Amino acid sequence: MTVLGVLSPFLGGWYFGGLLEGIARAAADAGAAVVALQTLDAGTDQIELTEPPHPAHPLAWEHAAGFVVIVNAASGKYLQELQATGRPVVVVSHDYPELDCPSVFPDNRVGVRAAVEHLIRHGHRRIAFAGFMGASDQLQRHETYQQALRDHGIEPDPELLFEATDNQQAGGEGAARAMLAAGLPSTAVVAGTDFNAVGILRVLAEAGCRLPEEQAVVGFDDLSDASFTEPRLTTVRQPLFQVGVTAAEVLLAAIDGTGGPAERHEVPTELVVRESCGCPSPVDAESLRAGARSQYRDRTRLQRSLSTQYDVSLDLLRSHEEDPRQLGWLRRTSVRAGCLGLWTPGEPGLEIAGRFNRSELVSPPLPPVTAAGFPPVGILEAARAEPGLLAFVVPVRVGDRDWGLLATVDRVDLQPATGRETINQWAALLTGALDYQAAMHTLREQEEQLRASALHDHLTGLPNRTYFLQLLTAAITRGAEVAVLFVDLNDFKQINDTYGHAVGDQILIEAAGRLRTELGALGTAGRFGGDEFLVLLDALADGHPPEAMARRLLSALSRPYRPDGHQLKVSASIGVALAHDPTGADADALIREADAAMYRAKSRRTGVEAASVKDIN
Secondary structure, eight states, X not given: OOEEEEEEXXXXXXXXXXXXXXXXXXXXXXXXXXXXXXXXXXXXXXXXXXXXXXXXXXXXXXXXXXXXXXXXXXXXXXXXXXXTTTOOEEEESOOOTTOOOOEEEEEHHHHHHHHHHHHHHTTOOOEXXXXXXXXXXXXXXXXXXXXXXXXXXXXXXXXXXXXXXXXXXXXXXXXXHHHHHTTOXXXXXXXXXXXXXXXXXXXXXXXXXOTTXXXXXXXXXXXXXXXXXXXXXXXXXXXXXXXXXXXXXXXXXXXXXXXXXXXXXXEEOXXXXXXXXXXXXXOOHHHHHHHHHHHHHHHHHHHHHHHHHHXXXXXXXXXXXXXXXXXXGGGGSSOSEEEXXXXXXXXXXXXXXXXXXXXXXXXXXXXXXXXXXXXXXXXXXXXXXXXXXXXXXXXXXXXTEEEEEEEEEEOOOOSSOTTOOHHHHHHXXXXXXXXXXXXXXXXXXXXXXXXXXXXXXXXXXXXXXXXXXXXHHHHHHXXXXXXXXXXXXXXXXXXXXXXXXXXXXXXXXXXXXXXXXXXXXXXXXXXXXXXXEEEEXXXXXXXXXXXXHHXXXXXXXXXXXXXXXXXXXXXXXEEEEEESSGGGOOHHHHHHHHHHHHHHHHHHTOSEEEOOHHHHO
């Protein structure tokens, strides 16, 4: 199976989506699959890329036989490394001086020249240009505008260049305000994009300018909105679908070795005449009906998209109820198949944490893969199952939170504005849901740590006095026959005074460890305080009398200690209190009697003493 890779800043909308549709069509005609990889973070909004991102991983390199790179989706260094593997690269609408590879561009010059000449035929000679000069395609459009004027004997006036801050509507609005501030010195304006043109139309109309009588406007792109502005926008149609087809065909030829030299391929643009240039409005009932049908379809798609996005958002916000990694929320969408790969801590690979397939009730687990091997082959096969389907891959990454990669199989979404594609937003919401899960896990761990800290001695890790009393009370409540051992290390103060508290602490820690080791599952040791320990024996029915256990503990505690190179011998005294009638026993009383027995053992130097039954009950 031949797989074409596509590196793109975004994966939908009129521009990137239009190119992807063309690539998908050419790939389907050749029997190939397409994996389209977004190189910007999830949730990234529409931005003007000045510096291309540098992907941190060789995305889908194991699968793709070659790559189409849309505008500046990846750094030149990344693409050089890609080419060094022998995979051909074709670039769309961007120049990489460091690369020797074919490129495909819409021919801006044909459409812009046609627009300028059309305005000249309307009698305009004060023709302005408004656009974002930070983009290479806008610079080319501006240069063609200037040359077209000169070819008709009109010297371009630098005062008629109104720079926009971006390619969006806001950029056009700013340019229009600059035009008004300059006294509206032009009678017509060529806008760098349709979004710029729409912004210009809005601001000029609000300022009371009669359009197109006082200012004719021509855009570039032929967005669907161009048919519904007032007046309807004359614009240059950018053949994005055909650009995508051409890029895929050039890449396929390079893959099979039939391609030519690394040259620039250009796809002609064309002028679409409506009313904003000054041409009369046609009275065409069928055109009106077609426009109404188009509006209805767009509105229906928008409503469906909003409803789906609302449902998906709620599912991901309820991540505490259903694990979002299992991708059950994709049932709400049109996605045919999908999978989620999460980075394995300390490893270069991705764990396939969740799978989704609309045609399978249960998706079997998959082994881990590398970024170069993601998405799994099954996703690519699903993308080739039907013409028009693609495998989309988006980073589940927002800022410095990088969880992994989300892959889905679906059709291109042309409707949303750039950066608002559903998969882009899903990945951003999924990042937030995984962040929430991680935060809750951390909070639960901290809660357990605080609880453990409140119930355990910070030095030895044994249950503290409070927790030991709880354990003893619970054992008594269960009706078990229990015994309490009160353990004291003899003359421990002298060790602290002679060798210091650090040595004393080491001995306490080792003593606690010896108690745990000897007791095993037969009982629980706790720290009463200072050099005193408590032991709960609640397995007496197993034939382990408490006095015998006390002597085992005494022997273990008496073995030499070697803290910091010293060899010290520490003796102990142990008092034993046995509750023969637990229903009448009291935890505090049992500890007091064990304590009293311990003092008898210490004063008599017997090591172990037991309290009498009558003392306890």
